[in-house]
Amino acid sequence: xxxxxxxxxxxxxxxxxxxxxxxxxxxxxxxxxxxxxxxxxxxxxxxxxxxxxxxxxxxxxxxxxxxxxxxxxxxxxxxxxxxxxxxxxxxxxxxxxxxxxxxxxxxxxxxxxxxxxxxxxxxxxxxxxxxxxxxxxxxxxxxxxxxxxxxxxxxxxxxxxxxxxxxxxxxxxxxxxxxxxxxxxxxxxxxxxxxxxxxxxxxxxxxxxxxxxxxxxxxxxxxxxxxxxxxxxxxxxxxxxxxxxxxxxxxxxxxxxxxxxxxxxxxxxxxxxxxxxxxxxxxxxxxxxxxxxxxxxxxxxxxxxxxxxxxxxxxxxxxxxxxxxxxxxxxxxxxxxxxxxxxxxxxxxxxxxxxxxxxxxxxxxxxxxxxxxxxxxxxxxxxxxxxxxxxxxxxxxxxxxxxxxxxxxxxxxxxxxxxxxxxxxxxxxxxxxxxxxxxxxxxxxxxxxxxxxxxxxxxxxxxxxxxxxxxxxxxxxxxxxxxxxxxxxxxxxxxxxxxxxxxxxxxxxxxxxxxxx
Numbered sequence: 001x002x003x004x005x006x007x008x009x010x011x012x013x014x015x016x017x018x019x020x021x022x023x024x025x026x027x028x029x030x031x032x033x034x035x036x037x038x039x040x041x042x043x044x045x046x047x048x049x050x051x052x053x054x055x056x057x058x059x060x061x062x063x064x065x066x067x068x069x070x071x072x073x074x075x076x077x078x079x080x081x082x083x084x085x086x087x088x089x090x091x092x093x094x095x096x097x098x099x100x101x102x103x104x105x106x107x108x109x110x111x112x113x114x115x116x117x118x119x120x121x122x123x124x125x126x127x128x129x130x131x132x133x134x135x136x137x138x139x140x141x142x143x144x145x146x147x148x149x150x151x152x153x154x155x156x157x158x159x160x161x162x163x164x165x166x167x168x169x170x171x172x173x174x175x176x177x178x179x180x181x182x183x184x185x186x187x188x189x190x191x192x193x194x195x196x197x198x199x200x201x202x203x204x205x206x207x208x209x210x211x212x213x214x215x216x217x218x219x220x221x222x223x224x225x226x227x228x229x230x231x232x233x234x235x236x237x238x239x240x241x242x243x244x245x246x247x248x249x250x251x252x253x254x255x256x257x258x259x260x261x262x263x264x265x266x267x268x269x270x271x272x273x274x275x276x277x278x279x280x281x282x283x284x285x286x287x288x289x290x291x292x293x294x295x296x297x298x299x300x301x302x303x304x305x306x307x308x309x310x311x312x313x314x315x316x317x318x319x320x321x322x323x324x325x326x327x328x329x330x331x332x333x334x335x336x337x338x339x340x341x342x343x344x345x346x347x348x349x350x351x352x353x354x355x356x357x358x359x360x361x362x363x364x365x366x367x368x369x370x371x372x373x374x375x376x377x378x379x380x381x382x383x384x385x386x387x388x389x390x391x392x393x394x395x396x397x398x399x400x401x402x403x404x405x406x407x408x409x410x411x412x413x414x415x416x417x418x419x420x421x422x423x424x425x426x427x428x429x430x431x432x433x434x435x436x437x438x439x440x441x442x443x444x445x446x447x448x449x450x451x452x453x454x455x456x457x458x459x460x461x462x463x464x465x466x467x468x469x470x471x472x473x474x475x476x477x478x479x480x481x482x483x484x485x486x487x488x489x490x491x492x493x494x495x496x497x498x499x500x501x502x503x504x505x506x507x508x509x510x511x512x513x514x515x516x517x
Contacts, residue, residue: 028124031115032131038111039135042104045111058107065100078420085412087154094150101143105136149392156396161409168272168281170297170406179411180214185455186418187211188407189284189298191261192306192372203258204283206303206372209291211455217421220454221376221429222291223369226258228432228439231286238271239264239285247286260286277404292448297407305402306357307350309379312394313387316378317347318356319498322506324371328361335515336361342503362512366433373429374496380423429495430454 038045043059046052072080083089112132116125180186192206209222230246233239249255249263261279275281280298288295301309310316320342328336340346340356348356357375360368388395407415430450432439437447 028117028120028128031112031117032128034115035108035112035128035131036135039104039108039138042107045107045115049111049114051114078417081416081420082413084153085157085409085416087157087409090150090154094147097143097146097150101139104139108132108135108139152393152396156400157409157412159400160403160405161407161412162276163409165406165408166274166276167406168275168278169284169295170408178414180414180418183214183296185211185213186297187288187293187295189280189287189295190376191280191283191298191300192303193261193300194258194303202262202279202302204261204279204300205258206369207257207283207287208373208376209287209293209295211293212418212422213425214418217418217423217425219422219425219427221373221427222451222454223373223429223431224257224287224290225365225369225432225439226256227365228257228290228442229255230442231257231260232289232444233285234289237285239268239282242268242271277406280404280406290442290444290447291451293451298405299407300404302402303354303358305398307354308398309350309395309402310348310353311350312391312398313379313382314391315347315349316353316375316382317345318353318371318374318378319344319496320346320356321499321502322363322367323512324356325359325361325363325512326355327359330361335513337515339511339514341511342506344498344503364433366431369431369433370495373431377427377496380427428454 034045034048038048041059042062043055043057046055046058049055083093109132112128116128120128188210190206190208190210191204193202194205203226205226207224207226211220211222213219229252230248232246233243247255247260247264249259249267253259254263260282264282265278269278272278272281272285277298277300280300284295284298320340322342324340325336326338326340328334336359340352340359353375357372358368359371432447432450436450437443
């Protein structure tokens with residue numbers, strides 16, 4: 001005591017421990033408010049508690065993470081997608097996410113403890129504990145979701161893509177950092193396997209090749225009819241020795257293109273050497289020779305599971321220009337159960353989309369091939385990044401069940417780059433229908449010529465042709481010009497677009513007969 005005055009007793013809570021930052025006084029309600037804000041923006045609770053240096057560090061780390069997340073969602077989407085196909089990186093992301101969630105939760109708890117006023121009643125402490133528990137749960141739930149996504153991704157990659165591909169047609173070089181650098185195009189064989197209940201083995205009723213420009217992503221879909229005969233094989237292949245005149249399996253019906261996958265390995269199981277899928281390798285060699293291309297990889301989708309894939313995407317939207325039969329068997333005279341009516345922008349779930357791609361009663365195989373290409377185009381349009389993220393787990397489970405491929409895991413990041421290019425590029429279609437070839441007596445030289453023209457089209461003709469030289473005969477008049485070969489190449493978006501005149505004509509003719517009468 002000095003001169004009748006007393007020295008104030010220092011408040012032990014007035015200074016942050018060891019840091020020299022003053023802690024302002026506040027009520028319990030303000031402490032809860034700052035705790036909530038500190039959970040949303042880590043570091044702010046520490047700043048409010050007077051722990052300025054600690055708060056600044058935590059806030060800076062948080063802002064860096066937010067900036068990184070924004071970049072990944074915008075300009076860094078390709079980097080994020082490439083990362084998502086690396087199982088080792090995914091493992092570290094899972095571990096890092098768990099550690100980050102624990103640290104975030106610790107920041108919330110520590111911030112509340114620093115902010116709660118001394119002498120707070122037991123009841124208020126219980127309220128505070130409840131608020132903190134809710135905030136921690138809000139951190140734990142998305143962290144668990146991220147962990148689940150990581151696990152699902154790793155399982156999908158492990159289940160579909162092999163590290164060491166056992167294939168007679170794929171040469172894997174794990175040390176090549178850019179396997180597509182020397183390739184102008186990557187050619188992927190797309191197969192729709194129609195195996196299922198009541199069918200023996202797998203028939204590939206859908207056979208297409210996606211030829212992708214590695215610089216632009218421009219893609220040409222080359223569709224071959226399922227009843228194509230005499231499939232050739234490369235001269236340097238052992239298959240050319242056993243099939244010198246093209247594929248043959250004892251009868252015409254068993255020797256069509258859609259029977260090669262099943263019957264080739266059944267007759268000659270070891271002719272091409274060790275492979276995990278001999279049927280696919282038979283087709284890669286044969287289709288490649290038929291088109292004059294080197295087929296790099298194949299993807300086989302079981303059409304019995306196609307509907308699951310469409311449902312997992314939330315459905316697809318297609319235009320329908322004619323009555324599409326559902327069911328029916330023309331060879332037995334069994335009428336369809338129903339028809340899909342013509343109309344624009346029809347949103348279809350999995351079962352209806354499968355009907356759309358398979359129906360052929362009263363129609364040709366080429367009609368069905370056209371609808372299958374349109375369905376693929378619709379799937380590409382439906383698979384936007386937001387949809388993929390929202391439905392990723394279901395898509396992953398579905399894909400693992402219905403897809404087989406020989407694409408090695410080591411080139412997945414390069415395929416991610418191609419996928420981003422294809423998403424914004426042109427997709428054209430070449431259909432080898434009866435206007436172009438005779439599937440019973442195919443002219444494979446003509447097929448290869450048409451493929452070359454589709455992949456490397458000639459530049460457009462100038463608006464005005466140069467005048468002929470004096471000693472040249474004038475060009476023939478338009479009505480005297482020789483018949484031009486039909487151009488089988490078409491923009492897929494145009495080919496799948498709604499045609500009001502065609503659809504209205506079909507509607508005017510009425511629904512064809514069904515079992516219902």
